[in-house]
Amino acid sequence: SQTIHQWPATLVQPVGSPLSLECTVEGTSNPNLYWYRQAAGRGLQLLFYSVGIGQISSEVPQNLSASRPQDRQFILSSKKLLLSDSGFYLCAWSLTGGRSEQYFGPGTRLTVT
Amino acid sequence: SQQGEEDPQALSIQEGENATMNCSYKTSINNLQWYRQNSGRGLVHLILIRSNEREKHSGRLRVTLDTSKKSSSLLITASRAADTASYFCATSTQGGSEKLVFGKGMKLTVNP
Numbered sequence: 001s002q003t004i005h006q007w008p009a010t011l012v013q014p015v016g017s018p019l020s021l022e023c024t025v026e027g028t029s030n031p032n033l034y035w036y037r038q039a040a041g042r043g044l045q046l047l048f049y050s051v052g053i054g055q056i057s058s059e060v061p062q063n064l065s066a067s068r069p070q071d072r073q074f075i076l077s078s079k080k081l082l083l084s085d086s087g088f089y090l091c092a093w094s095l096t097g098g099r100s101e102q103y104f105g106p107g108t109r110l111t112v113t
Numbered sequence: 114s115q116q117g118e119e120d121p122q123a124l125s126i127q128e129g130e131n132a133t134m135n136c137s138y139k140t141s142i143n144n145l146q147w148y149r150q151n152s153g154r155g156l157v158h159l160i161l162i163r164s165n166e167r168e169k170h171s172g173r174l175r176v177t178l179d180t181s182k183k184s185s186s187l188l189i190t191a192s193r194a195a196d197t198a199s200y201f202c203a204t205s206t207q208g209g210s211e212k213l214v215f216g217k218g219m220k221l222t223v224n225p
Binding site: 032034036042043044046049051059088090092094100101102103104105106107109 | 146153154155156157158161201203211212213214215216217218
């Protein structure tokens with residue numbers, strides 16, 4: 001069966017510090033991968049998605065970036081965090097070909113102070 | 114921009130009652146999906162209905178889709194306290210997109 005891991009679960013970082021969140025998927029090959037951000041009490045904002053190694057599509061201009069160094073690894077990064085980067089970050093995967101359900105990780109709660 | 118909009122934004126009912134949540138969207142879709150999110154957790158996929166389907170059932174869940182009105186409804190029958198969560202609709206749009214567009218979500222509280 002497939003599983004998706006995200007870490008860390010919670011993170012408190014000062015403004016201006018770097019960020020690296022990691023997501024890995026097990027039990028499937030060549031998945032589509034997604035990074036979302038969810039502000040408190042709000043819906044999901046798609047940040048990045050990837051249909052293959054090294055293929056990243058950015059949805060929202062911001063100071064975040066994403067990379068996919070391996071087939072089942074998706075990394076969200078920032079060189080300098082802003083207060084507005086606080087939120088709940090969710091990674092998800094889906095089968096290739098799109099139009100199918102997405103499976104979410106447990107999320108990372110990021111607080112920028 | 115957000116495609117789906119859930120209605121109502123919050124609903125509080127008693128255990129055993131039925132809960133109906135509605136979702137409206139703006140553009141043509143391939144499918145519409147419903148997800149549940151317990152507080153502080155990731156989303157869990159509940160059900161997917163394709164654009165050529167009108168109704169779908171899964172256990173206590175019933176989803177309808179009206180493409181002429183660009184709307185969907187999720188009915189949870191015989192609700193339980195464990196159904197307390199936020200519910201989101203998400204649409205996959207036509208054109209081969211690999212993305213889903215999520216609504217803002219709706220908070221359901223089932224009181225024991």
